[in-house]
Amino acid sequence: MTRILVSKSNAIIPFISSFYILRSSSIRPYSSLKGKVGVRINVENEVKCLDDAVNLFNRMVRMKPLPSLPVFCKLLKTMINMKHYYAVISLFREMRKLDIPINEFILSNVINNYCLMHRVDCAFSLLPIHLKSGIPFNVVTFNTLIRGLFAENKVTDAVVLFKNLVREKICEPNEIMYGTVMNGLSKRGHTEKTLSLLRLMEQGNTKPNIYIYNVVIDAFCKDRNLDAAISILNEMKQKGIPPDIVTHNSLIDGLCKLGQWEKVKTLLSEMVNLNIYPNVRTFSILIDGLCKEGKVEDAEEVMRHMIEKGVEPNIITYSVIMDGYCLRGQVDRARRVFDIMIDKGIEPNIFSYSILINGYCKKKEVAKAMQLLGEISQRGLKPDIVTYNTIQQGLFDVGRIGDAKKIYAEMLSRGPVPNSSTHCILLKGYFRYGLVEEAMSLFNKLKINREDTNIELYNVVINGLCKNGKLDKAHAIFEKLSLIGLLPDVRTYNVMINGFCLQGLLDEAKSMLRKMKKNSCLPDNVTYNVFVQGFLRWSKFSEMRTFMVEMADGGFSFDASTAGFLVNVVRENPSVLDMIPELHSKNKY
């Protein structure tokens, strides 16, 4: 399958090269703010770091008369942009203490500041100041709060707040508020609700604009539903809203991920006809698409092309190329790209390091990965959750269990907070090396703290127990899933079925298959392969024959592991070959 896709992407290079890209140098608007009596304060020019900001603030509060509120506002905003959230809070407190007047602009900045700190609770606690000072709430304040709720994944709270604002007519939502809610929903997988809001807007007074359409189109693209995305594209065109570079980038990304290179080309020429030229994101999307298909040379050529046209690659462009080399196992080439990037004056970030560490781990060169891990802090960076998870997986893969545990301990003491993937990696690792007690002790700790209750984690534990000969314990956990409100998915059933098959309990396995069908969980290719291996293992060849006919009818086929198993069985007992029905063209693969 990959081979076909690769050949489809070949023609993209000359095609892209045929573009002529115009770049106009952007001129930063001159912005200057001054106090009431001609004291010019240009916040943007004066404030380059936290010290500058605090010094300027101290100067400002001594001026008579005080600089105007927009100057204070601009200063706070500049500090927020520099992510000095704690400092913003203390300066705001200082303003209150000095009785410096505040207004809605100052307040909404401080509210936003709390939201960006992921302290939406503190943001809400500022609302009484509005009431006390007689400053009315407005759509910006509420929009900021909604965004803050989404940022902390409080989706229900965000939607409830939005609905209340509308129902109680507290404020009229504008395009931006709709956009915030729709983006929050779409990024968390609620594409249907996002679409409903679009339809609601079309009925109401606030008509959808380009931002709104872009959110909806991107949501469909992320769902790999390009037909729906393109139908929304046509709707917006019909309403006289021309798609822009963002729209095109979303669509191109969606098409690249589906390997639909012909359509990518069509879209690229359409956008150039509209005088919309590919930017660094467009090129990074194309480069990523090529890399994911193993065509890193073509990706490099697209990169040379973009540079020729005056579009400079950024850290993300280099990242996708590095990851492309790592995917092909050429981590040394990735390392060279990393060095070239540094030579060009682009500082690596934690992504760059995680990509390389992953590359080395996949090649089982864990020592090099560990060395890079050490370099991270030397550069003033911090390993994030992905870095830690990657290195732990790498350590388990080479059997360095003690070191993996040390890394986990380091996370617990210094952060980042382990997530669900971390726990899955640890549990899988323990079970893989037969450390059942270790695994169960971690699992029980997680249960007590109610940290992780997701089906994927339970799948790991059930599978681990089955593989370590503890079928009864696994089955008991499986039976209790509904008590903790978890629904088994296809993988849960597969690991249970495999557990039964390993023990020769084929009737129990079949009853589990009936159960999953009854609970409207459709068996997948893995389910069928697990059964075939079970029949083979216990020499139930005639049952296997019946089963394989059903399998072929469903369009399923052997995977590599079953095929290998079968070859071994046939070598021992050639007559098994006669028991295999011919699997015709119904096969999916």
Added chain:
DNA sequence: ATAGGGTTAG
């Protein structure tokens, strides 16, 4: 004249 909130790539 001035200031605050929304969309796309690893």
